[in-house]
Amino acid sequence: MGMNLDCINSEELDSLALAGSPAYVNQALRRLRRLLGKAVEWKVIAVAPAVKLMKEVGRELTIDPETEAKLLAVAKQPMKDLLIVIQDTGMRPEEVFRIRIEHIDWSQRLIFNPNGKTKAACRYVPISERMVDLLMVRCADKREGWLLPSRRAKGRHLTTVAKQFRDARRKAGLPGALVLYCARHTFGTAAYGATGNLAMVSVLQCGTSIRCWILCAKPSIREIESTSQTTSQ
Numbered sequence: 001m002g003m004n005l006d007c008i009n010s011e012e013l014d015s016l017a018l019a020g021s022p023a024y025v026n027q028a029l030r031r032l033r034r035l036l037g038k039a040v041e042w043k044v045i046a047v048a049p050a051v052k053l054m055k056e057v058g059r060e061l062t063i064d065p066e067t068e069a070k071l072l073a074v075a076k077q078p079m080k081d082l083l084i085v086i087q088d089t090g091m092r093p094e095e096v097f098r099i100r101i102e103h104i105d106w107s108q109r110l111i112f113n114p115n116g117k118t119k120a121a122c123r124y125v126p127i128s129e130r131m132v133d134l135l136m137v138r139c140a141d142k143r144e145g146w147l148l149p150s151r152r153a154k155g156r157h158l159t160t161v162a163k164q165f166r167d168a169r170r171k172a173g174l175p176g177a178l179v180l181y182c183a184r185h186t187f188g189t190a191a192y193g194a195t196g197n198l199a200m201v202s203v204l205q206c207g208t209s210i211r212c213w214i215l216c217a218k219p220s221i222r223e224i225e226s227t228s229q230t231t232s233q
Helices: 010-014 024-043 065-074 079-089 093-097 131-140 162-171 182-195 198-204 213-217 221-232
Strands: 108-111 123-127
Touching: 010 079, 065 079, 065 162, 079 093, 079 131, 079 162, 079 182, 123 198, 182 198
Parallel strands: none
Antiparallel strands: 108 123
């Protein structure tokens, strides 16, 4: 934080230690890369050093039916419902947290998402058969308001289920590489496998860069465990 821009070099960047998961650390590194790039553009420094990103592996997994069953068997609410919604809509966790009841179109079985990380995030997503019951229970007789309200959160809606997910993952005996975001990848992989339409899946997942992880046939938890057992034998 206290260094002059012209003193930041590749050696300093290689020794930089940031806490958190690779995905979290890469957010900071991308911002740093952007800042250094602007410094070159504004002629504050002559050349920007290369910023190497960490390898992200946790979000490459998908959740197969067996893994889903294990999680749902031990999961507490609201994480249980959140997992189903993400897997069946492809929404980001933060998008599900901000679902409003008035944005649910029961007749068309669609949920309107008015905001997100990008312009493309403003979209309609489908409501699956198994989502109907859980949505009706959560909505009850309410016609408006947050689907997942929270008295503690500043925005008055749920903001995290991280602890519940970690507890469920531990009780289900699943590896730490499995994160909640894997449910979103599961939707994209399943949708592409069923339709073969990458453009349609991209629209449903708000134009995110999904080609790399859909077309590379990312492994499921069961496939990884099977491979590990074979190797050990």
